[in-house]
Amino acid sequence: MHKRWVVIWTMAFLFIQGTGPYAAGDREGCGKKETDAKIAGILEAAPLKGGIxxxxxxxxDSGKLLYEQNGNTLLRPASNMKLLTAAAALETLGKNTRFKTxxxxxxxxxxxxLYGDIYIQGGGDPALLxxxxxxxxxxxxxxxxRRIQGDLVGDDSRYDDTRYSLDLPWSDEQxxxxAQISALTLSPNRDYDAGTAIFEVVPAKKPGMKARIKMVPESGMVKLVxxxxTVRDGEQQEDDIVISRAHGGNTFTASGTITADxxxxxxxxxxWDPAKWVLSVFKKTLEENGITVQGTIKTGRVKDAAVPVLxxxxxxxxxxMVPFLKFSNNTIAEMLVKEMGKTEKGEGSWEKGLEVIRSVAGNFGMDPDQMMLRDGSGISHADLVRANDLTALLYRIQEKDWFPCFFDALPVAGAENRLEGGTLRNRFKGTAARGQVFAKTGSITGVSTLSGYMQAxxxxxxxFSILINNVLDEEAVHQAEEQIVLQFINQGGEG
Known part of the structure; x- marks a missing residue:
C-alpha cells in the first residue's frame, strides 16, 4: 500500500516550486497555540525532563518550515545518521551499482x-552469502x-585496514x-549482518546436560567453549545465555542456562578478521563439494599473474537499502562510507568517505559547517547534526530518481510484516499513525531519534525530525516521540 503512496508522493513533487534551505525561526503560518501547548506538555513530562x-x-510539498523546537541545535542523531549515508550512497554510487567479488x-x-593458490578479491559486498x-x-x-595444492588467499585491500570507526565502544566489538569493516566479508543471512556468525542454542534432551550449539555458517576458524x-522446566523464568569473545581472537565462550522446554x-x-572468516567458510564449503585444500588460509593481494576464475x-x-534502513544495519552503513571514499576519492577509508557524505549533504540543503561526522551508522556519540538540516535533506532528495527506493526502504509504522515495518513494526500500533509514518529510528545510550515522512x-x-538527547528511559522516550508525531498526524503542520 505504501508503495502506491510513494508514487503519489513522487508525482506531487514534480509540481513543487522553489528550493533552498529554510532559516531557523521561519515560523510564519506554523502551528496554532493549541499544538504548541500540547507539545510543550509532552516536552515537560518526566521522560524528557533534563533532556534536550x-x-x-x-x-x-513546499519545503516550508512549519514547526521547530531547537531545530538548529546540534544533537547526536544515533541511527538517523544513516539517512545521510543512504542518500549520499544512492547519489554517488547509484541505485543500480553492484559490488563485485x-x-x-x-x-x-x-x-x-591445482598446483597453485586460489585468491578471493573483495569488492565491498555486504550481501555475500x-x-x-x-x-x-x-x-x-x-x-x-578436485584438489588445491596451494593456499586460499583473501584480498581485502580495496579498503584500508582500519577495522573499527573512531568512536566504537570497545564493549561493542563482539x-x-x-562488526569489523572489511572489503571482503560474509553474511550469515539475508539481513546482511556481514562479519557475524549466528549461534543457535538448543536445550539437551535431559536436564543437567550441556545444551547443543550450532554455528551458522560453520567454520573451522571459530572455536566455541x-x-x-539445560535446566528443568519452570526452574527459571527466562534463559540467561551469554556468548562472548575476547579481543583479538575467534574463541567464543557460551555460558548460562536454558530450560528444557x-x-x-x-x-x-x-x-575477528572477516576476510579470513570468508576463507575459512569457503574452505569448508570446498570440502563439502569434494575439493580438498592442502595449504593454509591467509590474506594478501592478488598476484598480477593470477587468472580470473569467476x-x-x-x-x-x-x-x-532495504535491510540497511529497515533493520538499521551498521555494517552496511560503514561499508558504504568506505566504498564512497574509494569511488570518489580513491581511498577506502572513513576519512575520505565522510568527506563525500559532507559534500553531498551540503548539496541537499544541509550546512556542512554545522555538523560533526565520525561514522556512517550513528553509533558514535560524537556525531552531531541539526533537526532542521535533516528535514531540509529529506525535502531536497524527493526530486532524485532514486528517491522511491530510498523511501521504500524506510520502516513503516505499525506494519506487522518484518520486511515492511522494520524497526517501527512494534510502534504506533492502534493509532492514526499506523501505516502513515515512514521514518528512520535511532537509539544509542541516552539518545532516541526519529526522522522521516508522515501523512496527516x-x-x-x-x-519531520525529532532528536532527543540526554535522557534515561528509552521506552518512555519512544512514547513521547510517538505523542509528538501523533499531534501532527491529527492536526497537520498548521496545528
Missing amino acids: VAISVRSA GVYRTGAIQNGT KSDLADWAAELKKQGI EYYG NHVR SAAVRQWKAV FSQSPPLSSI TSGEKLI
Missing part, C-alpha cells in the same frame, strides 16, 4: 589438482579441480552491530 529535544517539521587462481591444473561460496566451489569443480546447561535461542556475534555480484544497491489525517504530507 529538537523538533523540525516541514511541508513535503573476484575469484582468481595461479598455477596449472593437472589430473584434478555461503550460497555464493557454494556456487564458486561448483565452478571450480566444473573446471576440473556484537553484530559492531560450551558451558550452557525452551525454543532455540539465537545470538549474533561479530567474528566474478560474482551483489544485488543492486537499491535492494541492499487531513491528507497533508509532512517531513
